[in-house]
Each structure stands twice: as structure tokens, then as C-alpha cells.
Amino acid sequence: MTKGAALLFLLNALWISSGYSQEQDSVKTDSAQQVSYDFLLVSGQYQTRTTFMGRDFGQRTPFFSTDVMYWHHSGLYLTASLSKFFIEDLSWQKGFGLGFAGQFSKKADFDFSVSEFWGASYLNASGTDNIGIVQGTVGLDWGLLYSTTQFQFLINDPADFFIVSNHSRYFELDKRLWEKAILSFEPRLSFFFGTSNYYQIGGYDLSRQELLETQKFKAQSVEMAVPFNLTLGSFEFQLEPKWVIPVNVPDYDTSTGNIQAALKVTYALPIEKSK
Numbered sequence: 001m002t003k004g005a006a007l008l009f010l011l012n013a014l015w016i017s018s019g020y021s022q023e024q025d026s027v028k029t030d031s032a033q034q035v036s037y038d039f040l041l042v043s044g045q046y047q048t049r050t051t052f053m054g055r056d057f058g059q060r061t062p063f064f065s066t067d068v069m070y071w072h073h074s075g076l077y078l079t080a081s082l083s084k085f086f087i088e089d090l091s092w093q094k095g096f097g098l099g100f101a102g103q104f105s106k107k108a109d110f111d112f113s114v115s116e117f118w119g120a121s122y123l124n125a126s127g128t129d130n131i132g133i134v135q136g137t138v139g140l141d142w143g144l145l146y147s148t149t150q151f152q153f154l155i156n157d158p159a160d161f162f163i164v165s166n167h168s169r170y171f172e173l174d175k176r177l178w179e180k181a182i183l184s185f186e187p188r189l190s191f192f193f194g195t196s197n198y199y200q201i202g203g204y205d206l207s208r209q210e211l212l213e214t215q216k217f218k219a220q221s222v223e224m225a226v227p228f229n230l231t232l233g234s235f236e237f238q239l240e241p242k243w244v245i246p247v248n249v250p251d252y253d254t255s256t257g258n259i260q261a262a263l264k265v266t267y268a269l270p271i272e273k274s275k
Contacts (some may be wrong), residue, residue, distance in 0.1 A: 038271040041069040049260035050085065053162070053192050054221020054246035058254035061087045070271075075102040079115070094118045107141040131156055145169050152194075156201060161217070162194030182231040190223040196250075204252055218248045238264040 044066045050056060065083040079097040099113025116132040132155040139148040147167045154160035168188035177183055196214045199206065206214070227240035240262045246255045 036073050038073055039069075039071040040269040040271055041067075041071060041266060042269070043067050043264060043266040045262055045264040047260060047262040049244075049258055051244055051246075051255075051258070051260070052198075053194065053196075054223065054244050055249065055253060055255040056258065059087070061085050075100050077101065077113075079113075081117075104138075109139045111135075111137040111139075154198060156198060158197045158200075158215070160195045160197045162192065162220075164193075165191045177230075180232060183229070184231070185226060185228045188223075188225045188227070190225070192220040192223070193217065194220055196220070199250070199253070206252070210250065210252070213250065220248060221246045234268050236266045236268070238262075238266070240264070 044064070046062065046064050048062050050059060050061045050063050063083060063085045065081060067079060067081045070078045077099050079095070079099070081093075081095040081097075083093045083095070095115060095117040097113050097115035099111060101109065101111040103109045112135070114132070114134050116130065118130045133152055134155065135150055135152045137148050137150040139146065145167045146169065147165070150162075150164040150166070152160075152162040152164065154162065166188060167190075168186045170184065170186045172182060172184040195217055199214050200211070222245045223242060225240055225242040227238050230237045241259070242261065243257070243259050245257045249255050
């Protein structure tokens with residue numbers, strides 16, 4: 001296995017799944033407030049390229065992930081995920097999470113979750129076959145944009161700390177397609193900052209100075225995305241083109257900027273009405 005492949009396997013599905021609750025936050029929060037239902041959200045996603053913190057570690061690997069979320073009207077949610085890379089010697093990765101989301105006010109919300117992910121046992125050769133993340137996010141709709149700040153702790157050894165700043169604006173066509181479907185899009189600009197101790201579980205041979213550099217808090221990447229969403233009944237179809245620009249990439253990492261796309265389908269099933 002090439003250097004960074006195990007690292008990519010461990011971290012990318014973690015990144016996608018840890019952001020899942022935030023991605024669904026507007027959907028599940030609004031639905032819960034309007035009809036007070038619990039929901040089961042089932043989604044599948046195919047992405048043309050795998051990255052973490054803007055880095056592909058020299059790999060050009062697409063992947064598929066499937067997620068299940070049970071959203072309780074109180075704001076408590078459970079998640080489970082499976083992710084598969086289209087590369088030899090990498091099996092499915094499993095993940096589970098528990099979180100809570102809610103609102104401070106009509107314009108401010110929050111989300112907190114803890115997740116754990118397991119890879120194949122042979123990844124022990126790179127230092128670990130499981131990894132976890134704790135994240136907390138606050139969001140503010142300040143009129144022009146909807147902005148979130150996410151704080152993440154990656155529970156490896158030594159641990160990593162990240163801050164992700166997202167800024168987006170939601171647009172929706174006034175006229176429904178086929179008199180039923182809603183078409184919307186939400187341009188998003190994201191900035192990623194953090195330490196990079198995660199290189200130490202990627203099979204890299206690092207010098208003392210390089211190890212010290214991984215402990216420094218730095219800008220890591222910039223992403224620009226325009227997700228297009230088609231909502232039809234309980235189904236939502238999303239196409240997301242994205243431009244990923246890694247920054248402060250060390251010499252031993254062959255990550256490069258890239259354009260990628262993701263296709264996602266989500267089904268929201270109402271479970272029961274709260275009293």
C-alpha cells in the first residue's frame with residue numbers, strides 16, 4: 001500500500017460522516033419544527049475523488065459512502081455509516097456517532113457530536129485501525145450569508161485540532177418543476193485550519209523538524225463548492241461540483257489542487273409524531 005493510502009482511508013470517511021449532521025441540519029431542524037416528527041434519513045454518495053483537509057496524499061481514488069441517521073424531534077440523533085474506496089486492499093470502513101443539534105434563536109443554531117470509525121485490522125501497521133472525532137458547530141444566519149464555525153478534535157495520538165469556517169447562501173427557484181419538485185443551490189466557501197499530526201499515522205518517515213511542523217496550527221485548505229439540490233417528496237438529489245485547494249502542503253506530501261464532484265441521494269422517512 002502506498003504512503004498515505006491508509007491515512008486517506010481512515011480520515012476521509014470520518015470527515016464526510018462527521019459533517020453529515022451539519023449538512024442535514026437545516027433539513028431536519030426545519031422539518032422537526034414544522035411537523036414534530038422523528039425522521040430516519042438514509043443516503044448514498046459517490047465522490048469522484050477522495051480528500052481530507054484538502055489533501056489527497058497523492059491518491060486519485062473515488063469512493064462510495066452510505067449513511068443512516070435517526071433524528072429525534074428533541075434534537076438528539078444517531079448515525080451509522082459505511083464507506084468504500086475504489087482501490088485494492090481497502091475494505092469497507094464502519095462508523096457510528098451520537099449527537100445533539102438545536103437552535104439558540106431563529107438565526108443561530110448549534111450541533112455537537114461524537115463519532116468513532118473502524119478500518120481493517122491490517123491498518124495497525126500504520127499505527128491504528130480506528131479513530132474518533134469530537135465536533136461542535138455554531139451557525140449564524142446574518143442576512144447576507146449563513147456562516148458556521150466548526151471546532152473538531154481528532155482523537156489520534158497525538159491528537160489534532162481543526163477549525164472549519166463555512167460561508168454559504170441559499171437560493172431556490174420560485175416555480176416548482178413538474179409542479180412538485182423544488183430546485184435549489186447553495187454556493188459555499190470553506191476555510192480549513194488545524195494541526196497535522198495525522199501525517200504520523202500515514203506511513204511517512206518524518207524527521208524531527210517535520211514532526212515539529214505537524215504540531216503547528218496552520219491554514220490547510222480552501223474549498224469552493226456549488227451544490228445543486230432537487231427535492232421531490234421525501235427524496236433529495238444533490239450534485240456538488242467542488243474546487244479543492246490545499247495550502248501549506250509539506251514536501252513529502254504529493255497532494256495537489258483538484259476539481260471533483262459528488263452525487264448524493266437522500267431519503268427522509270417520518271417515523272412518528274410527537275405528542
